[in-house]
Amino acid sequence: MPVVTTPYLTVGAPGRPTAPPPPSPPVPDNPAADALARVFTTLPIVLRLTCGIAGAAAALAVRSEPVDPTLLAVAVVVLTGWSGWFAWRGHRSGLTGRLVAVDVALTVVACLLIPRLVAAEVLPGEVSWVAILASTSVIVAQLALRSRWAVPAGLLVTGAYAVGAHLAGNDVEAIAHATTLTVQTASGTALAVVLRRSSRRADRAFAERQRVARDAVIARTAREAERRQNRDLHDTVLSTLTMVGLGAVRADSVLLRERAAADLRTLTGPDLPALAATVPVADRLRAVLARFPDLPLTTELGPVTAPAAVAGAVADSTFAALANVVRHAPGAAVRLRLAGVAGTVVVEVVDDGPGFDPVGVPAHRYGLRESVRGRMAAAGGRATVDSAPGRGTRITLEWPDDR
Numbered sequence: 001m002p003v004v005t006t007p008y009l010t011v012g013a014p015g016r017p018t019a020p021p022p023p024s025p026p027v028p029d030n031p032a033a034d035a036l037a038r039v040f041t042t043l044p045i046v047l048r049l050t051c052g053i054a055g056a057a058a059a060l061a062v063r064s065e066p067v068d069p070t071l072l073a074v075a076v077v078v079l080t081g082w083s084g085w086f087a088w089r090g091h092r093s094g095l096t097g098r099l100v101a102v103d104v105a106l107t108v109v110a111c112l113l114i115p116r117l118v119a120a121e122v123l124p125g126e127v128s129w130v131a132i133l134a135s136t137s138v139i140v141a142q143l144a145l146r147s148r149w150a151v152p153a154g155l156l157v158t159g160a161y162a163v164g165a166h167l168a169g170n171d172v173e174a175i176a177h178a179t180t181l182t183v184q185t186a187s188g189t190a191l192a193v194v195l196r197r198s199s200r201r202a203d204r205a206f207a208e209r210q211r212v213a214r215d216a217v218i219a220r221t222a223r224e225a226e227r228r229q230n231r232d233l234h235d236t237v238l239s240t241l242t243m244v245g246l247g248a249v250r251a252d253s254v255l256l257r258e259r260a261a262a263d264l265r266t267l268t269g270p271d272l273p274a275l276a277a278t279v280p281v282a283d284r285l286r287a288v289l290a291r292f293p294d295l296p297l298t299t300e301l302g303p304v305t306a307p308a309a310v311a312g313a314v315a316d317s318t319f320a321a322l323a324n325v326v327r328h329a330p331g332a333a334v335r336l337r338l339a340g341v342a343g344t345v346v347v348e349v350v351d352d353g354p355g356f357d358p359v360g361v362p363a364h365r366y367g368l369r370e371s372v373r374g375r376m377a378a379a380g381g382r383a384t385v386d387s388a389p390g391r392g393t394r395i396t397l398e399w400p401d402d403r
Contacts, residue, residue, distance in 0.1 A: 329353025
C-alpha cells in the first residue's frame with residue numbers, strides 16, 4: 001500500500017497536534033573563552049602571590065649600602081600585603097582593570113626607588129628582587145588586560161625600571177632588563193591575542209556544532225512525527241477502507257460503524273500515556289481482538305504488565321499484524337500468544353496462511369516496515385517476521401530490545 005506522507009507541523013492526523021521538538025539541553029555560551037578566562041585569572045594570581053613572597057625574602061636577604069633599611073621594610077610589608085590582597089580579590093571578583101592598574105603603579109614606584117631598595121652588588125644580572133617584581137607585573141598585565149592596555153602597562157614598567165637602574169648608576173642593567181621587559185611585553189601580548197582569537201574560533205565552531213545537532217534533533221523529531229501519523233493513518237482509515245474494498249466488511253454493517261468510530265478515536269485521541277504508568281498488556285490486546293470478531297483466533301494471554309506507552313505500541317503492532325492477515329490471508333487461522341518474564345513482553349502472531357517472502361516486500365509497502373517494526377523500535381523494542389511462501393507467517397514482538 002502506498003505511503004501517505006504528512007508534512008511536519010502542517011498536516012497531521014485530525015485533531016492530533018504533532019509534538020514540538022524537545023528543548024535543547026543547556027550548554028555554555030562560550031566554553032573555550034570561559035576556560036581561557038579562568039586560566040588568565042588563575043595564572044596571574046598564583047604568579048603574583050608566589051613571586052611576592054619570594055621577592056620579600058630576597059629583598060630582606062641583602063641590606064647593604066645604599067639600601068635604606070626602613071624604606072626597604074616598608075616596601076616589603078606593602079608589596080607582600082598587596083600580593084595577598086591581589087590574590088584574594090582576584091579570586092573573589094576576577095582581575096579587574098583597577099586591580100591590575102594598582103599592581104602596575106606599585107611596581108613602577110618600586111622600580112624608581114631601586115637606588116634605595118637594591119644593593120649595588122645584586123643589581124646587575126637582572127636577578128634583583130625588583131627585577132623579578134617588574135617581570136611579574138609585566139606578565140600579569142599581559143594576561144589580565146586587553147592588548148590596548150596591556151602594552152602601555154608593560155612599557156610603563158619597562159621605562160620605570162630603566163630610569164631606576166640608571167639612577168642607581170648601572171646603565172648596563174638598565175638597558176639589559178629593559179630589553180627583557182620589552183620582549184616579555186611583546187611576547188606576552190602576542191600569546192594572549194593568539195589564545196583569545198583561538199578561543200573565539202573554537203566557540204564559533206562549538207556554536208555551529210550545537211546548531212547542527214539541534215537541527216538534527218528537530219529533523220529526527222519531524223520524521224518520527226510523520227512516521228507516527230502515517231502509522232496511525234495506515235492502521236485506521238486506510239485499513240478500514242481496504243477491508244471495505246476487499247469486501248471483508250459490508251458498507252451497511254455495524255462492524256464498519258464500530259471500526260470507523262474506533263479509527264476516529266485513535267486519530268483524535270491523546271497520545272500514549274507516560275512511560276511511568278504500567279498496565280496489563282492483555283487488556284490492550286483484548287481491545288484489539290474485539291475489532292476482529294470474524295477472525296478465527298486462538299489466544300493465550302499471560303498476566304504481563306508493561307509501561308502504558310509500550311503496551312499501546314504492542315497493541316497497535318498486533319492490530320497491524322492481524323489486519324495484514326485479513327487483507328493478505330483471508331480465512332487463515334491465527335494464534336495469538338502473550339508471555340513475559342522479569343519485565344519483558346513477548347507477543348507472537350502466527351497464521352497458517354500462504355505466507356510470503358519478507359525480503360521481497362516492495363519498499364513502498366508500509367505495513368510491516370512502519371506499523372509493526374517501526375512502531376516497536378520507537379518504543380524501544382523490536383519485531384521479527386518469519387515467513388516463506390507456503391508455510392504461513394510468524395510475527396514476534398519483543399520489548400525491550402536486548403540485542
